[in-house]
Amino acid sequence: MNQQMLSLANFTEDNLRAILQALPALIWLKDADGVYLVCNERFEQFFGALEKDIIGHTDYDFVSKEMADSFRANDLLAMQKGGLNINEEWISFAHDGHRELVETSKTPLHNSDGKLIGILGISHDITKRKQLEKYEKFRSSTLELLAKNIPLPSVLEAIVRGVEQLHTDIMCSILLLDKEGKHLVDGVAPSLPSFYNQAINGVAIGVGVGSCGTAAFLGQRVVVDDIASHPYWAPYAELAAQAGLGSCWSQPILSSELQILGSFAIYHRKKNALADLDVYIIEQSAQLASIAIERKRIELKMQHMAFHDALTGLPNRSLLDDRLEQTKAACRRHHCFAAVLFIDLDNFKPLNDEHGHNAGDLLLQEVAQRISLCVREVDTVARFGGDEFVVIFSELETEQTQAEQLACNIAEKIRASLSMPYQIDIPNAHKQTSVQHHCTASIGVVLLRHLHNNDIDIVKLADQAMYQAKAKGRDTICFLDSNP
Known part of the structure; x- marks a missing residue:
């Protein structure tokens, strides 16, 4: 114990002052009347004055009355409580004008007789926090x-x-x-x-x-x-x-x-x-x-x-149903015709059987691209399943004959495109195999009228028309009236 007291006694005032100056917080000591007794260098920067010019003065000599009143009120609160008082406040540094949000702790100090002799203040910069x-x-x-x-x-x-x-x-x-x-x-x-x-x-x-x-x-x-x-x-x-x-x-x-x-x-x-x-x-x-x-x-x-086919990127059956409802509504609104095509490839299975599903997938992707290039922006091309595709021709003509003719023209354009030879490059572990394949399509077409049978299964009718095209020898187009 005596050794500890001796070590503490070896700390001179200069040692303690050096520690005080090294701390990054603002530190000061006032008497009970608010007169400054001690402060560190960081506090000097706040007031923009040296310690020798701060000692013996109060806050009112350095900051606005409003701020000085606030400082004094917090001093009195700490002294009245008889213990630690903490508050947050914005302060501006006089030496460069920057502002900091500080957390200020004020602790009343008493002598050995318990008499209040002053108050110790410490402010930490909490702006960043x-x-x-x-x-x-x-x-x-x-x-x-x-x-x-x-x-x-x-x-x-x-x-x-x-x-x-x-x-x-x-x-x-x-x-x-x-x-x-x-x-x-x-x-x-x-x-x-x-x-x-x-x-x-x-x-x-x-x-x-x-x-x-x-x-x-x-x-x-x-x-x-x-x-x-x-x-x-x-x-x-x-x-x-x-x-x-x-x-x-x-x-x-x-x-x-x-x-x-x-x-x-x-x-x-x-x-x-x-x-x-x-x-x-x-x-x-x-x-x-x-x-x-x-x-x-x-x-x-x-x-x-959720709404597109993973292989071809085309709308799937869920999105097809939604587009079909939109087409029906457009027909009613504009008093025009629409058409639905059902497409089935005629010579697809032999390619899968001979060269595998990879070859079949590549063919289906090419088919999707060819169909998409034949239609208008307002039309919808969807993969129905397997090697079957459905196309919706939206907003055709208001006259039936003209609407049928336009639907026939686009359908023929699709049929001709799909009948062209396919050059399929099949990748494998060792080398790429190139296969030429001929594949035609049977196409069923049904005209959708704007005033009748809006609840009819138009896709099913187009599927029936497609089977009629198959029966007629394939690679052909068959029209079916939705209102016989």
């Missing part, structure tokens, strides 16, 4: 949006606006990479001027294409503190000046497989350097955008798989 807490709350609320059926542009805008609300002096943007991976499109930047967004929409990525174009091309963060002087912005300096932009930091948005999806950018009105907290915000925001983009793309893919 509070901002991170706010960001995590914002991040959680954004992730909740993804669980709802909200369009991707709306989710991305929520991300942009959310980050901007956390930092009122910034403007954010999200740009997506197009399907070819060459241009930035579909920008979400509600706080940037419309003329600026329009000017950069569709810009080709590459080194020297601003911050975003460069980041998307290189796949790494690009920080431009001063747009006016940076070579990456030389082609866009005038545009940026017109928009009032001083700096731009851009983070590439990467998928879970590290493919570039787009860019997330933070703009400032004036020159601005990247700080540690900014790195966290821009990285996490880009990651949040990535989650939103990938999730929505997966949803679209799942929806597509």
Whole structure:
């Protein structure tokens, strides 16, 4: 015990002062009347004065009356409680003007007789911690949006606006990479001027294409503190000046497989350097955008798989039924005719038997492409099953004769296309086998009238017409009236 007391006694006032100055917190000591007795260097920076000029003065000599009143009220509260008092407050540092949110702890001090002699204050900077807490709350609320059926542009805008609300002096943007991976499109930047967004929409990525174009091309963060002087912005300096932009930091948005999806950018009105907290915000925001983009793309893919044939990519029977109902409604609305074709390949099984299902699959894919090239954009081509396909001719003519003629012309175009030879390259483990195959089609056609029999199974009738075409020798077209 005596040895411990001796060691403590060896700590001189200079030793204790050195420890006090080394601490990153603001530390000070006042007497019961609020007069300063001691403070450290960090506190000197807050008041913008040296310790020798602070000692013997009160808060009212250095800060506004409103702030000094607040400081004094918290001092009195701690002294009245007789114990620790903690509060949060924003303070501005006189030496450089920056602001910090601090957590201030004030503890009353007593002498050996228990008499109150002053108050010890310690303030810790919690700005970063509070901002991170706010960001995590914002991040959680954004992730909740993804669980709802909200369009991707709306989710991305929520991300942009959310980050901007956390930092009122910034403007954010999200740009997506197009399907070819060459241009930035579909920008979400509600706080940037419309003329600026329009000017950069569709810009080709590459080194020297601003911050975003460069980041998307290189796949790494690009920080431009001063747009006016940076070579990456030389082609866009005038545009940026017109928009009032001083700096731009851009983070590439990467998928879970590290493919570039787009860019997330933070703009400032004036020159601005990247700080540690900014790195966290821009990285996490880009990651949040990535989650939103990938999730929505997966949803679209799942929806597509639910209504499209996996082999050919054509609508399946579920989507065919929906398109048929839409066609019926259009017929009633526009008083026009429509038609349904049922197509069955005539010489498909021998190819499967001789060369396997891979060859058959390749043929079906080619058939799907040939049919699709023969029809109009308003028409629907669906795979019904196996080697059977159904085509809906939507919104034909209002006169029956003309509608039949148009349906016959398109059906003949399909028949002729499907009868052309097929060159099928079948991959295998050792080498590719090339097979030439001849395959025709039997086609049944039924005209759908706009005033009668809307509840009739039109596909079944077209199937019956197809069997009539088979009976007539195949590679032919047979018409069947839906209202005999």
